[in-house]
Amino acid sequence: MKMTQLYKTAxxxxxxxxxxxxxxxxxxxxxxxxxxxxxxxxNHNKRASDAYVKNGDFLKIANIQIGYTFPKSVLAPLKMxxxxxxTSVENLLCISGYxxxxxxxxxxxxxxxxxxxxxxxxxxxxxxxFTFGLSVQF
Numbered sequence: 001m002k003m004t005q006l007y008k009t010a011x012x013x014x015x016x017x018x019x020x021x022x023x024x025x026x027x028x029x030x031x032x033x034x035x036x037x038x039x040x041x042x043n044h045n046k047r048a049s050d051a052y053v054k055n056g057d058f059l060k061i062a063n064i065q066i067g068y069t070f071p072k073s074v075l076a077p078l079k080m081x082x083x084x085x086x087t088s089v090e091n092l093l094c095i096s097g098y099x100x101x102x103x104x105x106x107x108x109x110x111x112x113x114x115x116x117x118x119x120x121x122x123x124x125x126x127x128x129x130f131t132f133g134l135s136v137q138f
Contacts (some may be wrong), residue, residue: 011085037083056104058096064089 023029025036066085075083098104103125 015137052096056096056098058094058098058104060094060096060105061092062090064092076113083137084135086133086135088131090131092127092128 017041020034023032024034025032065086066087067084070083070085072082075081094103096104105126
C-alpha cells in the first residue's frame with residue numbers, strides 16, 4: 001500500500017491513501033467526491049470525517065488446531081499414558097473488502113485510548129504463525 005505524506009501534527013506524521021490523493025478535488029478535477037487536500041487549512045478539512053471511513057466488515061479464521069490422540073492400546077507397549085500430535089495456525093484467513101488497506105483488526109499504533117479504537121495508522125499486520133507439537137505423558 002503506497003501512502004503519501006500530507007502534513008505533520010504534534011502526534012506524528014499523518015498520511016492518506018494514494019487513491020484519495022489522486023482523486024481529491026483540484027481546480028482541474030472538480031467533479032470528485034473527495035475534498036480538497038491542503039497543508040494550510042482554515043476550514044479544518046483534516047479533522048475527523050466520514051470521508052476517511054472504510055467498511056471494516058470481515059470474516060476471520062484467527063486460530064485453527066487439528067490434532068490426533070493415539071489410542072491407549074497403541075501406547076501400552078511403549079509404556080505411555082497418553083500421546084497427542086497436533087498442528088495449529090494463527091491468523092489463517094481474513095475475508096474483507098478492507099483487505100486492500102490491511103487487516104481491519106490491526107487498529108491503532110499502540111495508543112490504548114478508547115478514542116482511537118478502530119483507527120488504522122498503518123501498523124504491521126498480525127503474523128501468520130504455524131505451530132507443530134507432540135504431547136506425551138508417561
